[in-house]
Amino acid sequence: MKLASYKSGRDGQLMIVDRALQRCCPAGDLAPTMQVALDDWSNTAPRLQEHYERLCRGDHSETTDFDASKCDAPLPRSYHWADGSAYVTHVELVRKARGAEMPASFWEDPLVYMGASDAFIGPEDPVAAESEDWGIDFEGEVVVVTDDVPAGTTIEEAAEHIKLLGIVNDVSLRNLIPAELAKQFGFYQSKPWTAFAPVFVTPDELGNTWDGARLHLPLRATLNGKLIGAPNAGQDMTFDFPTLIAHCAKSRSLISGAVIGSGTVSNVGSKDGSCCLAEVRCLETIRDGRPSTPFMSFGDRIRIEMLDHEGTSVFGAIDQRITPFEPSRG
């Protein structure tokens, strides 16, 4: 099934959306919000699924046209957002561009950082930044949402905890990153917002494009109408989702609604382009000695989407503009 959250208060209103993303109905008493559904997923999911099937058959009374512009993030705020850097080829490329060796351990031990789970935004929400000098970039990623994951869960067990999938734009402020990483405490100011495509989908919707660990479809990133890249999310993902989840649950449990991200989708050689401008700039630096593609400017429009083999949008589109915010001046 496919689930969205229409904007409503802090947690949104949970909506059941048909496969084609054309019609929807409120989940209503079944679960007013996505987190309520996730808190008791094993009971809630079958009942939502029943309504979903009726909706897809055209056999549901309370339906309306689905309107992505009304969407918040499918889970508007979460208690845990752990983002990996699972396409190690991307990490290697970034290092190569600045002339640094990547530690060999990066191929063995997943890189994961803790993101701001209160900073999720909807698919058409503006990306607000104080200054273009911050180096505003998009990052196209795949995410999974888990139920409760006990501490010490194995990779084999972890696969069973994947309940929903989605795609995101993990906004990065590239020019704030070097100073933050030098402090060794990870990203903080440099990772302001994460925007989500309109719907989360259950694994069964994905057919053979989902193998239980990786999603084998291209993720398309388009900036101001120009395709920047469409790397295949199923290729070159060094650490698959069960491996990332087991890593995240090594020293403690995760609670239902934890969002685990792949990091920027990237393929070896970037033959189908890139899902972030940083990678484009790294390729330019390696080729030309310096980057020529700028980061994003106010007014720029970033669209991120995943189409299935029939060309149908799986999650709906992230389609955002970059806008300035005025910091408070007290």
Place this chain on the structure above:
Amino acid sequence: MKLASYKSGRDGQLMIVDRALQRCCPAGDLAPTMQVALDDWSNTAPRLQEHYERLCRGDHSETTDFDASKCDAPLPRSYHWADGSAYVTHVELVRKARGAEMPASFWEDPLVYMGASDAFIGPEDPVAAESEDWGIDFEGEVVVVTDDVPAGTTIEEAAEHIKLLGIVNDVSLRNLIPAELAKQFGFYQSKPWTAFAPVFVTPDELGNTWDGARLHLPLRATLNGKLIGAPNAGQDMTFDFPTLIAHCAKSRSLISGAVIGSGTVSNVGSKDGSCCLAEVRCLETIRDGRPSTPFMSFGDRIRIEMLDHEGTSVFGAIDQRITPFEPSRG
């Protein structure tokens, strides 16, 4: 006023607790949970305060004895947990013990990492770890809870967003830290749990020990009945809470219920002892060439508390045992 959450489901049951931590009553329809209260704090707080005053006067009908053993964290799960390292003297000491220089910028630019806001535990909950080899340590800290903080909030404005204070044990797995920091993505597996003292208190409860930016009382950490330290949280805090909040809200807003931590409380010279074993071990290393105090073992009992000038517990006590967990073996 003082507020706790009795264990009940995932979000607890919000309880109003009297000043002496002797009697309590459920907040009930005023706000079933702490997050519900925080989501509409400007409306909820005055009504909770009215019940609190009646409770403290002995003029409330539905009261029972307050039982800290029933407590979850006052906010059992949060959407944002940003922990500072605001006592830079501690950071300097840790560096000195390993013969490394601390960058001068650490005195100017706050260190903050993103913690696991879904991993909050109650004051008497066990600290579960798979192995003693992980180097299990406590960290005594002060935290504040904010309401909604707009992006770009100034330090002056930030003070107004502090709605509640508490104390925590930010459990650290010291032997997992070096490898994680070397990866530059910050702490993840090495920061498993954060335990909270029974109650959050509003700033007005703290009298002149709270100056709007720092809390001027010793934080007492006792391991197996032996006082490890009682440094004063108001001294040597290089970055006060408004500064930490402004740092956290530089590139985006924070939502109500964000928890901002001080990092391990530490005084120059550690004359009144330490609030973590890592600091004790650093002092030993500087003095003797190597540490002699071990990290915690299974069965150890850690108590963290803050007493006011009359010797009364302000937040109640964190009082936990270290216990092993068996990782799943699938």
